[in-house]
Amino acid sequence: MGRPLPCLCPKFGRCGVAVLVAVAGWSPLGARAQSVARPVSPYPVLDDPPPPLRPEAAPDAFPAPAPEPAAQVVTAPPSLSRFAVAATLAFAHQSETNSSLTVATPVLRGLYKIRPDVMAELDWGFALLLDSEVSASARSGNPWLKGWYRGERGLLRWYAGVGVTVPLASVNLGPDGRIARALYNQSAAAWGLWDDWRWTPGRMALPIPAALWYTLSPHVIATAEAALAPVVGVRDGEGGTDLLAQLAVGARFLLPHDLWVCPRVQAVLLPSASVDRLQLAAGLRVEWAPRFGRFFVGALVNLDEPLGVFGRGTQTWGIHLGKELDL
Amino acid sequence: MTRFLCIACTALALLTGCRDHTLAVCDITQSDCQQDIYYTDLRVRGDGYDPFAGIPPIRTISEDQYRTELVDQAAKDAQQAVPQPWWDAALLLLGLVPSTGTTQAASIDNEVQNTAAFYSTKERNVTVVSHPAGSTDPFQPFYNMSALAHELVHALQDRELNLKFPPGTTDEYFASKALIEGDASLYQRLFGYNVTLPLGYHFTNHDPLVYFSTWRDANLTDQGDPTTNFASLGPPFFAVQWLQYPLGGVWLSDRWDKGGNTAVRHAYGSAPQRSLDYLLGPDVAAPAGKKIGCEPQPAAPAEFRNSGKAYGIDSFGAVYFFAYLMGWKVPGSDSLASALLWRYDLLFVYYNQSTQKTALAWRIELASPLPDSVLAPLTTPSGPRVVQTGTTLMITASDDPAFLANWNPGIACQPQ
Numbered sequence: 001m002g003r004p005l006p007c008l009c010p011k012f013g014r015c016g017v018a019v020l021v022a023v024a025g026w027s028p029l030g031a032r033a034q035s036v037a038r039p040v041s042p043y044p045v046l047d048d049p050p051p052p053l054r055p056e057a058a059p060d061a062f063p064a065p066a067p068e069p070a071a072q073v074v075t076a077p078p079s080l081s082r083f084a085v086a087a088t089l090a091f092a093h094q095s096e097t098n099s100s101l102t103v104a105t106p107v108l109r110g111l112y113k114i115r116p117d118v119m120a121e122l123d124w125g126f127a128l129l130l131d132s133e134v135s136a137s138a139r140s141g142n143p144w145l146k147g148w149y150r151g152e153r154g155l156l157r158w159y160a161g162v163g164v165t166v167p168l169a170s171v172n173l174g175p176d177g178r179i180a181r182a183l184y185n186q187s188a189a190a191w192g193l194w195d196d197w198r199w200t201p202g203r204m205a206l207p208i209p210a211a212l213w214y215t216l217s218p219h220v221i222a223t224a225e226a227a228l229a230p231v232v233g234v235r236d237g238e239g240g241t242d243l244l245a246q247l248a249v250g251a252r253f254l255l256p257h258d259l260w261v262c263p264r265v266q267a268v269l270l271p272s273a274s275v276d277r278l279q280l281a282a283g284l285r286v287e288w289a290p291r292f293g294r295f296f297v298g299a300l301v302n303l304d305e306p307l308g309v310f311g312r313g314t315q316t317w318g319i320h321l322g323k324e325l326d327l
Numbered sequence: 328m329t330r331f332l333c334i335a336c337t338a339l340a341l342l343t344g345c346r347d348h349t350l351a352v353c354d355i356t357q358s359d360c361q362q363d364i365y366y367t368d369l370r371v372r373g374d375g376y377d378p379f380a381g382i383p384p385i386r387t388i389s390e391d392q393y394r395t396e397l398v399d400q401a402a403k404d405a406q407q408a409v410p411q412p413w414w415d416a417a418l419l420l421l422g423l424v425p426s427t428g429t430t431q432a433a434s435i436d437n438e439v440q441n442t443a444a445f446y447s448t449k450e451r452n453v454t455v456v457s458h459p460a461g462s463t464d465p466f467q468p469f470y471n472m473s474a475l476a477h478e479l480v481h482a483l484q485d486r487e488l489n490l491k492f493p494p495g496t497t498d499e500y501f502a503s504k505a506l507i508e509g510d511a512s513l514y515q516r517l518f519g520y521n522v523t524l525p526l527g528y529h530f531t532n533h534d535p536l537v538y539f540s541t542w543r544d545a546n547l548t549d550q551g552d553p554t555t556n557f558a559s560l561g562p563p564f565f566a567v568q569w570l571q572y573p574l575g576g577v578w579l580s581d582r583w584d585k586g587g588n589t590a591v592r593h594a595y596g597s598a599p600q601r602s603l604d605y606l607l608g609p610d611v612a613a614p615a616g617k618k619i620g621c622e623p624q625p626a627a628p629a630e631f632r633n634s635g636k637a638y639g640i641d642s643f644g645a646v647y648f649f650a651y652l653m654g655w656k657v658p659g660s661d662s663l664a665s666a667l668l669w670r671y672d673l674l675f676v677y678y679n680q681s682t683q684k685t686a687l688a689w690r691i692e693l694a695s696p697l698p699d700s701v702l703a704p705l706t707t708p709s710g711p712r713v714v715q716t717g718t719t720l721m722i723t724a725s726d727d728p729a730f731l732a733n734w735n736p737g738i739a740c741q742p743q
Contacts, residue, residue, distance in 0.1 A: 096373050099587025132589035175596035177487035178374060182592065185375025193378060200379065237486065242379070273381035275362055305366060306376040312348060312366035314376055 084111045088322035090300075092190035094315070102130040103186040105141070107198070109325050119148040121161075121325075125198045127169075127187040129179070137179055140168045141187070141198045144207070158212035165197050167204040167234050189307045190318030192281030192300050193268040194246055197229050202238030205229040219254040223264075231271070245269035250283075260287040262298070276305050285320065294324040350522045355455060355471045356387060364472055364518070368479050371517040373588040383482045384452040385475065390439050393456045397435045413638045413678035416685035420711060420724035422654040423564035423647070437561035441569060444474035446481035448490045453478040465525045472522060477515035484510065488595065498602050498644025498672075501571065505605050506598045509575020510591065512539070513583060516576070536584050539576035546573055547649075549659035557659065563650035570646060574605040581609035602646035603669055614694065617671040618743050623688040623721065623736030631677035631686055631730075639676035645669035648691060651722075657704050665701050668693040671742060684727035686734065687711075691720040692742045 086109045093102045107125040114120060125141030146163030171180040180201070188199040197205035207229035214222045225248045233239040250264030262285040270277050285298030298320045305313040350367060353360035365382050369375070388396070415431075418424045424433055444455040455471055455478075464470075484490060484507060492503050516535045524530070532538060545555040546569065553559060560566030578599070582590040599605055604613045622637065629635070643651075649666035653659065672691040678684070689711075696718055705713045711724035712731070719738050725731040 094373060096587050098583065098585070099373075099589035101373060101589070131592065132586060134586070134589065135593060171487070173487065173489040175488075175598075177489075178484075178592050178595065181377065181487050182374035185377050188378075189375050196378065203379070238379070270378040274378040275365055275381050279378075305362075306369070306378070312350075312363055312370070314366075314370055316375065 082113045084113075084325055085109065086111075086323050086325035088320060088324075090187075090190040091319045092186055092316055094186075099132040101132070101182070101186065103183065103190055104128045104130075105187040105190055105199075107141075107322075111325055117150045119150070121146050121148060121163075123198070125187070127183045127199065129183045129186065131179070137176075137183055139180060139183055141184075142167055142169045142200065142204070144195075144198060146207070146209070155215045156212060158210065160210045161208070163207045163209070165205045165207070167202060169199060169201040170235060171201045173237065186316070189302065189314065189316040190300075190320075192266055192283070192302050192307065192318075193270065193279045194248070194266055194281070195227070196244055196246075196268065197231060200231060202235035203231050203233050205231040205244070207244075213252075221252040223250045223252060223262075224248065242271040242273070243269075244271065252287075258289050260289060261285070262287060262296075274306070278304070279307055280304050281308075283320075287324070295322070296324060297321040348521055350472075352468045352522065352525060353472065354468060355385065355475045360472070361385060361475065364476050365479055367518055367521050368476050368483070368514060371514055371521065372480070372483070374483075374592075377486065380483070380486055382479065383446065385455065386452065387455045387457055387471075389457050390459065393442070393454075394435060394439045397438060401431050401435065411639070412683065413676050413685045416678075416726055417639070417674070417676045417687045417724075418564055420685065420687060420726060421651055421689070421722070422710065423650060424562045433562055434565060437565040441561070443470065444478050446478040446485075448481075448485055451482070451485070453482070466528060469519075469522060469524060469528075473515055473519050476518035477511045480511040480514045481507070496642040496644070497647065498642045499600055501567065501602045501644060501646055502598070502600050502605065504568075505571045505575035505578070505602070506595065507575070508571040509539075509577070509579040512572045512576040513579045513591070516580070517583075534584070535580035536577065539573050539580050543570075543573035543577050546570055547659060547663055549653060549662075557653050563654040564647070566653075567646050567650045574602075574646075578605055578609050602644040603667070606645050606649065606663070606667060614670065617692045619671055619673045619690060619692065619740070620743065621740040622675055623690055623723075624739035625734070625736055627675075627677040627686055627688075627734065627736075630681065631679050633678070637675040638678040639674070641674045641676075642672050643674055643689075644672065648672065652701070652705070655705050655707070655710060657701050661698075661701050665693075665697050668695055668697070670694055679727070679730075682727065684725065684730065686725035686727065686730060687723065688736050689722040690738070691722070693718045693720060 088107045088109070090105045090107075091103070094100065105125055105127050107123060109121060109123045111119055111121045123144040123146065127139050127141055129137045131137070142165040144163055144165045146161050148159055148161040150157070150159050152158065169184060171177055171184070184199045184201050188196050191198075195207075197203070197207055207227050209225070209227035211223070211225040213224070216222055225246075227244075227246050229244045231242050231244055233241070246266065246268045248264055248266035250262055252260050252262045254260055264283045264285070266281050266283065268279045268281075270279060280303040281300050282303060283298055283300035285296050287294055287296040289295075299317060300320060301317040302308040302313065302315075303310060305311040307313050307316045309315050309317065348367070348370065350363055353363065355361060355364070361382050415424075419426060439456070442456050443458075444453060446453050453475065455474060481490070488507070490507065492500060495503075513535055516538055520530065520533055542555075545551060546557060546560065548556050549558060550556065557563075557566055560569045579591055579594060582594045586593075599613065601613075601616065607613070627637070632638075645666045648669050649662050652662035652665055657665070670692045672689065674687060674689045677686045679686075696715055697720065702713065702715060705711075711722045712735075714721045714723075714737075716738055719742075721737065723731065723734070723736060725734070
């Protein structure tokens with residue numbers, strides 16, 4: 001961290017590129033008015049379901065007159081369904097001398113609404129590895145059970161939760177140990193180490209996540225997410241207690257045809273044993289939100305060491321796609 | 328929108344284009360240098376980054392400090408361990424260690440002279456041993472970086488493999504160590520290719536297989552460069568330990584040449600369990616082994632036994648057979664050819680507690696008999712008794728000449 005940047009783009013710097021992406025995101029976009037959709041986070045956190053795009057499609061149960069668009073964003077009614085499911089897939093690929101490595105990490109999510117403002121969620125990731133297209137490996141990540149509380153005030157909506165992971169991810173010391181370790185490492189890297197407790201072998205965590213977003217205009221929503229997670233070693237060789245923390249800020253811009261573009265910058269505070277204590281990443285996601293779901297595709301680029309494209313890190317970046325969770 | 332996408336794409340292209348990985352020579356006692364070496368190791372291995380793993384503590388000590396630590400450790404071990412003087416005597420009788428000084432002293436001398444750095448699985452730290460010539464050698468900082476890169480691979484292995492080997496034969500231990508050290512040596516070499524060498528230095532080749540093959544060939548000969556041949560590695564028993572590096576390096580760099588990191592990752596599950604297969608090399612089909620199911624007969628008398636059993640039983644494998652032959656001055660090429668005929672061995676060690684005398688019988692099964700030219704240097708009046716019966720070699724020795732004169736064990740059972 002903080003090392004002079006070599007080669008082609010010193011004038012941007014690792015933060016400069018993040019700024020570049022963010023500035024690009026803030027440029028005047030989508031000047032034409034659209035029906036205002038609910039605020040949704042660019043990455044897997046909790047969101048309301050898509051509100052009706054046309055007034056006549058609104059359910060009779062919510063006949064309130066339409067307020068100002070911005071206000072409508074934060075007062076959109078919750079879904080009538082108690083259940084929601086979603087799936088996200090992140091890919092990372094690296095070519096090396098004489099070989100290549102591809103990782104796919106599907107994360108399945110299911111949500112149950114206990115009350116309109118209280119929800120329970122199960123989130124379970126899996127790590128799949130294709131080693132030079134000659135060998136495939138698959139392992140379970142750590143299932144993550146969490147409860148959410150939702151609140152709102154004016155143009156601000158927020159979520160807070162608490163969860164626990166089940167330490168199913170493991171690495172057995174032996175002939176397959178390096179493969180398993182690579183599988184989990186690369187899976188976490190595809191997400192920029194965001195929610196790293198999903199992929200941490202031999203450890204369980206108590207994550208405390210929170211998210212908020214603020215409606216700046218009918219077309220722009222500012223978002224922020226954070227989490228703090230004590231992580232405890234529960235298997236041989238993974239002793240000790242440590243702390244992970246993460247913070248992301250982003251924005252959502254409404255485009256025509258139910259499209260959103262969502263830039264984001266994230267920082268993950270790594271465990272005390274880590275060589276670098278912070279991993280920065282920048283992401284850009286395009287989301288399509290018709291009435292039957294929210295679908296997205298995007299990329300996340302790790303910026304600095306240990307995983308980043310700058311410095312001596314592993315130069316990892318991931319492609320993300322899937323369907324987001326609708327509440 | 329178009330403008331936004333253009334800017335974003337340009338930013339991504341610039342990001343992915345920034346890949347200058349060359350390292351300058353640096354001082355490994357500095358944290359920035361350690362960090363650069365660690366990241367380079369991670370990148371050449373291609374396994375990603377484990378945020379719960381870090382760089383182990385690193386210290387640099389002198390040869391004298393290292394010797395003191397080894398002596399202290401040996402004294403501590405001696406207090407805790409049950410003494411086994413019969414093994415010292417057996418190695419001496421076979422000519423694997425010198426007659427002057429103790430085995431332990433020879434071991435310590437050998438280790439002090441030949442160790443550049445080591446990783447402690449117990450302490451989980453790395454120690455770099457500074458050798459006297461190092462201070463004036465402009466290449467020494469690179470050596471230190473290279474040694475640290477090697478030891479950091481051991482630290483990574485410590486989270487992947489079981490580096491605390493279960494009890495096994497000496498031959499199995501050598502095979503396990505050859506895999507571990509070969510892996511670390513391969514990535515040490517690949518790491519080296521990422522360093523800008525001091526002015527006037529360059530790598531003669533960038534193929535690790537060529538590098539390790541050259542190293543192996545230099546170590547397995549009694550000719551050539553006296554600083555790299557087998558004799559340069561120390562007494563035969565300890566010289567074998569240094570063969571783990573080139574032999575393991577050849578095996579793993581061959582895998583790497585054929586399938587990159589993928590092949591190396593998958594090599595652990597299919598790695599040889601015998602030193603013979605490392606000596607044969609990666610492209611030779613491993614011949615089937617033979618098993619010996621009995622002690623030589625007539626057995627040693629009761630006073631040489633512990634509760635009716637031999638004091639020590641072990642299989643030394645092809646590589647120690649090679650060392651034995653080299654120790655008795657069989658020419659290097661003949662020693663290697665003979666060692667490649669090894670198919671199995673068992674070494675029985677007996678000890679008389681009252682006289683403190685040792686006797687041994689080392690039975691070696693071969694694919695074909697050794698030629699007379701090899702047997703001749705082995706059958707000296709002062710050395711062990713060597714009898715070849717078909718494809719079985721029986722080596723017996725004792726520091727009790729009267730006992731040996733009346734004890735001439737032969738083959739009791741056929742190998743299977």
